[in-house]
Amino acid sequence: MHPMVKPALRRGWRDLRTVQFGMAPAHAMVLGPMDTATGDFLALLDGTRGLPLLRDEGRRRGLAEGRVDALVERLSRSxxxxxxxxxxxxxxxxxxxxxxxxxxRPDAAALSLVAPGPGEAMRRLAARRSLRVQVRGAGRVGAVLASVLAGAGVGRVDVQDGGCVEPWDVAPGGLPAESVGERRQEAARRAVRSAALGRPPRRGAGGSGSVPGQDDPGLSLVILAPRDGLAVHAPDPVASQPLIDSGTPHLFAGVVEGTGVVGPLVLPGDTACAGCLDLGRADRDPTWPRLLAQWRSGGPRRVPACDLALAVTVAGLAAGHATTFFDGGLPSSTGARWEISSPGLDWHAHPVWQHPACPCGAGEKVEGEQTSDTEGPHETMVGQQPHAARLSGTWRAHV
Incomplete structure (x- = not known):
């Protein structure tokens, strides 16, 4: 072990005996009281020395026998x-x-703030390289999102879409202007290769990136980022049913009119799916099926509303939720839809409850609990995960 104080945290002395690591309250920590010798010794925890050399340095600075090991243990537990x-x-x-x-390196530094144990951040970052992700949709949201994931170290990012690139598909970080007229899927895959760090390891090498319970052990997540706003506002349960059947986690992301949507992240059998969302809406609004039938039967608009800044914002947030899942966490989109609307651009979370009538099976685990959300314009659920207490833990250990 070569101990080092996490370099992402800036250090500042509050007084002669108290040191603060980190600036932002989310990760800042105060350590003290501390004598002068120990304070000087902290500068040696920079990752260039192993414990034997650190013990020698501690003795030269007059630290008591065992003090170095105790300090390293204390910092590690903290x-x-x-x-x-x-x-x-x-x-x-x-x-x-x-x-x-x-x-x-910036990603590794950021991961070190949330990964508790020494070396855990690098382990999680390296594990991304063995993952496979599929992004369905190569518009302003999907193409940017896929490129961000490739640049964040995900080993294999496959993009699926049809048709040819239109001028309004172009976005910084996604499809370039010179790809207009090319096949949309091929252009998006080329953008992903350009953003990727290198060739991924061969299948089965370098550890497991799969999620327990999946039929395809190489597919970690499917992200549905349709160019059609209706398909993200009201995702068709039939289209995502194969993902439910195969146990494949999937995340919805996109823009509908002037609203960006991220979520829900669906963990089949554990959290609410597109079918639960649809049934819950029909429970609350008897006219929902009639409206939905009209929207789906109408001809698609040639140029859908999709503000560029909003699309890139949605792509970035969806990528962040995906990497949190890859790294073993449960993002707040698990069992919820995050929405942001112009012109206020405030994020709101709407819970998506498991519905007992949905064949996905998630509703069977929450019998007797509330099974539909209150998705009114002023109802929010910030920072909560209605499913969290009910998850068995299977989905937490997939890296």
């Missing part, structure tokens, strides 16, 4: 310590590719 050589074989393989690692 979440302030990382290991410059930790993370296992996959992390070592990433360190052996310095050009790729240099591009990911």
């Amino acid at each position: 979440g302030l310590l990382d290991d410059a050589t930790g993370g296992g074989p996959a992390a070592d393989a990433l360190r052996a590719r310095p050009a790729e690692l240099d591009r990911l």
Whole structure:
């Protein structure tokens, strides 16, 4: 082990005996009281020394026997310590590719703030390389989202879509202007390859990136980012049924008119799906099926409303929720839809409850609980996860 204080946290002395690590309240921590010798010793925790050398340095500074080990243990338990050589074989393989690692250093620093143990951030970052993600939709949201995931270290990002690139598909970070007229799917895949860090490992090499319970052990997530706003506002349960049947996690993201949508992230059998969303709406509004039938039967608009800044915002948030899931967490879109509307641009979360009549089976686990959300314009559920207490933990260990 080569201990180092997490470099993402800036250090400042509150007084002569108290040091604060980090600026933002979400991750800042105060350590004290601390004597002068210990304070000087902290500067040596930079990842260049192993424990034997650190013990020697501690003795030279007059620290009591065992003080170095106790300090390292205390910092480690506090979440302030990382290991410059930790993370296992996959992390070592990433360190052996310095050009790729240099591009990911900001991501590694950010992961270290939420990964508790020394070396855990590098382990999670390296595990992304063995994942496979499929993005369905290569418009302003989908193409940008796919490129962001590839640039964040996801090993295989496949994009599916039909037709040819239109001028209004072009977006910074997504489809370039020179791709207009090309096949949309091929142009998006080329953009992903341009954003990717390098060639992914061969199938089955470098650890497992699958989710327990999936039929395809190589597919970690499907992101549905349709260019048609209706398909994200009211996703068709029939279209996502194969994902439910195969146990494949999937996330919805897109723009409808002037509203961006991220979620729900569906964990089949555990959280609400598109069918639950549809049935819940019909419970609350008897005219919903009639409206939906009219919207789906009408001809598609040639140029859908999709503000560029809003589309990029949605793509970025969806990518963040996806990487949180890849890294072993449950983002707030699990069992909820995050929406942001012009012109106020305030994010609101609407819970999507498991419906007992939905064949996905999630509603059977919450019998007797509320099964429909209150999706009115002023009803929000910020930072809550209605499903969290009911998950078995299967979905948490997929890296």
